[in-house]
Amino acid sequence: MPLNIHATQQPQSHETLYVSTPYHFNPDIRENRENPVMTLTSLLSLLMLLWTGPLPNGPLPNGPDTLSGTIYDAETLRPLHGAHIMVPNLQYTTSSGADGSFALVRPDCPCRILITMTGYKTLEMDPAQFTGTPVAVYLEPRAGLLSEVVIRSAPVPDASPRSYTNSSLESTEQFMQRLNGLSMIKRANYAWEPSLRGMSDSRVNVLIDGVTMVSACVDRMDPVTSYVETENLEKVDVSMGNISFENGNRPGGSVNLITARPGFDAGFYGEVDAGYQHNGNVQKYRVMSGYSNQRNALQAAFTLRDAGNFTAGGGERLGLSGYTKMNLKVDAGRDFAGGSRRWFTWIGDLALDAGYPALIMDTDKARSHLISYEHEWRNPGSLISLLRVKPYHTRIDHWMSDYNRDVTTRDVMPGMYMPMSGKTRTTGIRLESTLISGRHLVRATMNLHRLNAFADMLMEPVDEQVSPMYLINIGDAVLNNAYVSADHSWLMSPAWSLNTGLALDLSGRSLNDPVAADLLSIEFPDASTGRFIAAANWKAGLQYQSDEAWGISLNLSGGSRLPSHIESYGYYIYNPLDDLFYFGNPGLKNEQSTQVNLSGFLNGDDRLYGIEASLFVNHIRNYIGGRATGDLFAAYTNYDAALYAGGEAAGYLNPWPSFGLTFGLAGVYAQNLHLDEPLPMIPPLEAHFGLEWRVGSLTLAAQVRHAAVQRRIASATTLETPSEAFTVIDVRGTWNLRPDIQLRAGIENIADTRYTEHTSPGNFPSPGRNAQAQILIRF
Ligand SMILES: [Cu+2]
CATH class of the missing domain: 2.60.40.1120 (Carboxypeptidase-like, regulatory domain)
Structure with missing residues (x-):
């Protein structure tokens, strides 16, 4: 009844x-x-x-x-x-x-x-x-239109337009690219690097489950996003600008890749899937299996991807664009009485023979491990509603070479092979807590970690009479970093809330290889390679929200970014954007960023429609960039100032329960105020439009993405060329044949348009038409 x-x-x-x-x-x-x-x-x-x-x-x-x-x-x-x-x-x-x-x-x-x-x-x-x-x-709120991509194992009828089902044919990077204000830097057909509001590299903090992992390749071949598989993700939490302090404070923002964990009391279960993409003859296989009872859970997932050379729009086949990649993730969990849980996670990844058409060399082998142990307490009866303690260790080893290239005819270092290797280790502990009392909520985070980084190269002349030369690119850099933040939300009245936060970055760093330290001190006689630096960050935001219907918020923040280990200690590092070899500068000052962010949302009744929009201005003093010191060399330096300004908008319309439309728009203006020229690698104005239609067990979706021309290019710091506008259309379908069998198929770039992302070095073209199919079986 x-x-x-x-x-x-x-x-x-x-x-x-x-x-x-x-x-x-x-x-x-x-x-x-x-x-x-x-x-x-x-x-x-x-x-x-x-x-x-x-x-x-x-x-x-x-x-x-x-x-x-x-x-x-x-x-x-x-x-x-x-x-x-x-x-x-x-x-x-x-x-x-x-x-x-x-x-x-x-x-x-x-x-x-x-x-x-x-x-x-x-x-x-x-x-x-x-x-x-x-x-x-x-x-807990679900995905916001401008902040999160939530990945689900099955379509959810009332899910936010930013939630996507996993086991899809798309890669993590393809999912993320749909977030407005996030673009992808492509150097190859995989391992794309996220750029937030035109900022990337050390201006964006990329984490896996809150763990700090640092790329090992000095040529940025291995962004941290390449070390997890989409199917293993539960959500991608993206924060633009330095509004969120939980995941570190960087001027561009943060990307936290949150992996899915097994549930308890599920018995024995598993999933097998196989997929094929015709462009590049890409094969993908995944096996996942687990067992859990009320107290214990164990799960393992293995993914294998193998890709050949792909074809760009219009039919040009790109040599050296294939790769082979394997990923294994193991989770073991134990549930204790009293809201306490312990997790052990290992993510191992191995990439072999990955070609980088946009660069002058390719990855022979890249290997990574992430090991973490987490103890979580959720204490519903107390003030501290959440406490999480997480020690972790990550290690990345990277080997690349140009043995597969014709080095005799190239412009850079002709007649010379330059095999390189790089490795990084991070060892740390992350602590998180959430305190709730009355109308106050405090989130405190601490991340203590040590980074060890080393990179070297060999210069082997093709002429065997000439002897090779050995060079250290990063001479045993050791960085002891501490990050502490506190974020306070105060609900002043049912409509008004105030958010304030403070964060502190501390770093004691040194270059331990004496030869490398000597070489850098010849370049920079006034700077010491060993030093202690600190950065303070603050923020204040006021929010007005009238029910679920509409709201507006204004945020101000001041942040300071510490120079990265490559900006501080890199030696003789080739940059394909300007064909110059870079020197790090141990005496760099912190980048000081002052930001203003205005955002608002509007929701229709019963989620019939919704719109979110953000506008931002980000002024950076002591902007760190490269400055040529000769025909062949450049050094990192502090420019007086740079300015980023722009905005994003996203919305959806659900006229019928089975039919939905989405749209998005993003643009950024970026200027080096010191040189009075545009900053390099800034994405053009971009818009996308999507529709989704559900008929019974069938879901059909189409996406149109349009990027405008980009004529604002850097010329003093970078050899950049303007990019043309392009439009790409993708269609996809999912059919739930039975509750335990799902079929997926789609065609990307249906018109076979030849296009180049402005943010990709060397006018590297993106794939042309690509038909794909996948089957997924659960048991
Ligand atoms: Cu590399």
């Missing part, structure tokens, strides 16, 4: 907090007390109570017959109106009132309570968790 109980007025007073997660908490209080974190928690609760003042008493506590609580947005702390609270088997259902409160008859069964709301992750709770005063329930 269905039962509807309407919400009653509840004050905002709570003792218990539940944040939506894919799993539930054990409500056993005795277990909670045994948790070592609880003592610290109790102390902090007391401090927090003194800070926020005493809490008023709730008039309608949880009793033997009723369940009551209030539902909040876990990010903004706003009460959520219209969330559904239900007991699936019994069809008990209610929804939250204007102040987020609800009450429900206590079900007399060993069943679960589901709390759902469009735009939020579903939270599962146990009726036993509703004890004492009304509980506070926090729902």
